[in-house]
Amino acid sequence: MKQFLSMSSMIVIALHSIVYAKVLPIPPLASYTVQNGVKVFDMNIHASTTQLFTGINTRTYGVNRSILGETIRIHNGDQVKINWSNRLSEPTTMHGHGMHVPAIMDGGPKNKIQPNTTWQASYTVNQSASTNWYHPHLMGKTAEHVYMGLAGMIIVDDDNSDTIGLPKTYGVDDIPLIIQDKRFTSSKQIDYSPSRMEIMRGYTSSTMLVNGAITPYVNVKDSWIRFRVLNASNSSLYDLVFSDSRSFKQIATDGGLLEKPVTLNHLLLTPGERAEILVNFSGDLGSSIVLKENRQNIDMMNININSASAGVNVIPSKLNTLVRYPLSKAKRTRNFVLNRIGRGPNGHMAINGKTMNINRIDEVVPINSVEIWNITNSMGMEHNFHIHATHFQIIERDGSSANVSANEKGYKDVVHVPPFSSVKVIVKMEDYIDSKNGYMYHCHFLEHEDDGMMGQFTVVQNPNNPVVKWAPIQMDDILTFVPIPL
Numbered sequence: 447m448k449q450f451l452s453m454s455s456m457i458v459i460a461l462h463s464i465v466y467a468k469v470l471p472i473p474p475l476a477s478y479t480v481q482n483g484v485k486v487f488d489m490n491i492h493a494s495t496t497q498l499f500t501g502i503n504t505r506t507y508g509v510n511r512s513i514l515g516e517t518i519r520i521h522n523g524d525q526v527k528i529n530w531s532n533r534l535s536e537p538t539t540m541h542g543h544g545m546h547v548p549a550i551m552d553g554g555p556k557n558k559i560q561p562n563t564t565w566q567a568s569y570t571v572n573q574s575a576s577t578n579w580y581h582p583h584l585m586g587k588t589a590e591h592v593y594m595g596l597a598g599m600i601i602v603d604d605d606n607s608d609t610i611g612l613p614k615t616y617g618v619d620d621i622p623l624i625i626q627d628k629r630f631t632s633s634k635q636i637d638y639s640p641s642r643m644e645i646m647r648g649y650t651s652s653t654m655l656v657n658g659a660i661t662p663y664v665n666v667k668d669s670w671i672r673f674r675v676l677n678a679s680n681s682s683l684y685d686l687v688f689s690d691s692r693s694f695k696q697i698a699t700d701g702g703l704l705e706k707p708v709t710l711n712h713l714l715l716t717p718g719e720r721a722e723i724l725v726n727f728s729g730d731l732g733s734s735i736v737l738k739e740n741r742q743n744i745d746m747m748n749i750n751i752n753s754a755s756a757g758v759n760v761i762p763s764k765l766n767t768l769v770r771y772p773l774s775k776a777k778r779t780r781n782f783v784l785n786r787i788g789r790g791p792n793g794h795m796a797i798n799g800k801t802m803n804i805n806r807i808d809e810v811v812p813i814n815s816v817e818i819w820n821i822t823n824s825m826g827m828e829h830n831f832h833i834h835a836t837h838f839q840i841i842e843r844d845g846s847s848a849n850v851s852a853n854e855k856g857y858k859d860v861v862h863v864p865p866f867s868s869v870k871v872i873v874k875m876e877d878y879i880d881s882k883n884g885y886m887y888h889c890h891f892l893e894h895e896d897d898g899m900m901g902q903f904t905v906v907q908n909p910n911n912p913v914v915k916w917a918p919i920q921m922d923d924i925l926t927f928v929p930i931p932l
């Protein structure tokens with residue numbers, strides 16, 4: 447009996463032990479040239495293959511690499527020109543998610559890049575240090591293109607983040623974690639084939655990838671390590687924990703550093719959201735800790751603390767100064783109800799009873815006007831809400847500021863809106879008047895977005911507040927909008 451027990455327990459151990467055979471890929475920093483003071487990046491969007499499973503070539507999409515994309519790292523105040531060249535056999539777009547840029551440089555559904563052409567996004571970086579990302583935004587195709595691998599990080603630095611004493615050696619103690627899940631066919635090809643029910647309920651999988659690798663490992667120093675975490679999934683909520691339930695510090699939300707670190711022992715991210723966290727591995731030399739997804743109890747990545755070289759051992763207690771707008775400053779409230787129109791197979795995801803129409807401007811927002819955007823999820827399923835071009839602050843959940851947790855009191859561009867709940871955010875559009883070209887707001891569950899849960903707004907001159915910090919788009923920028931054949 448004793449022998450039987452030990453054998454069966456061995457089998458159980460064997461079934462549950464994951465082989466962490468692949469080192470965590472770190473997307474390289476994209477190289478650039480400086481031309482007349484402008485940093486010029488060449489980003490090639492193309493189809494390729496990646497060995498996600500040993501010995502099997504899986505067809506994937508990537509940007510300057512076979513899956514995901516190189517990381518664009520830029521500084522507040524930089525003038526940049528990003529050449530997005532489409533070498534796919536179909537149109538796509540490339541949106542800078544979290545980037546505060548003019549509408550025609552936003553890479554939204556209208557900035558279509560035809561095959562074998564280049565679209566240039568040129569702008570002056572005009573925002574605080576933050577972890578942002580790029581991904582396609584073509585109507586009806588966003589979900590598939592992201593699922594095939596089109597996603598990469600845009601890291602913005604500023605004078606504060608340069609000097610504040612946070613870990614910042616990219617790939618060493620400042621590590622990007624782009625988290626996704628994917629389904630595969632029996633021949634291990636990416637399977638994107640959602641049913642109508644999965645478009646509603648979410649196209650999810652228990653096979654998770656970190657930086658385009660399944661169950662990788664990463665070697666780190668026995669010091670504070672910064673992870674820049676991005677939920678780049680189509681429609682999964684990830685609740686991240688460490689296998690020893692250790693606490694860690696969240697230091698940044700979507701739009702930049704929090705005022706001070708917030709202690710957590712789990713981190714919930716909905717699609718499109720980012721968080722920067724600091725984890726203290728000092729005293730852990732020689733041990734391994736697993737990063738897990740708690741909702742599905744999936745082991746995602748093994749962290750080996752195996753190097754004693756000097757790292758950051760003291761972290762700052764003050765990170766940033768945030769400008770806050772009190773409710774009393776708000777000039778108006780806009781209501782956005784996330785709902786569905788039509789019934790059964792003819793139904794579609796909608797906002798305020800309307801599905802996305804690229805030729806319709808849904809909201810006209812005066813510049814420099816403080817507004818409350820009140821978002822209500824009228825459905826019994828998960829949604830979130832993303833606003834382009836701006837960083838907002840969450841002021842109430844279900845009618846109370848007490849329901850807003852400490853780690854979401856920073857600048858945000860995606861907010862989780864759980865089933866049958868409401869969220870009030872405070873919004874101020876500060877730059878880039880353009881009455882013709884719109885920005886998007888939408889649910890960032892990509893199946894919902896592609897199905898129509900999206901709308902469009904413009905930023906216009908404010909008759910009550912005519913002072914504009916930023917001049918309307920320069921002629922130079924408009925000229926570069928013309929697609930260029932490769």
Ligand SMILES: [Cu+2]
Nearest residue numbers: 829889891894
């Ligand atoms: Cu949704």
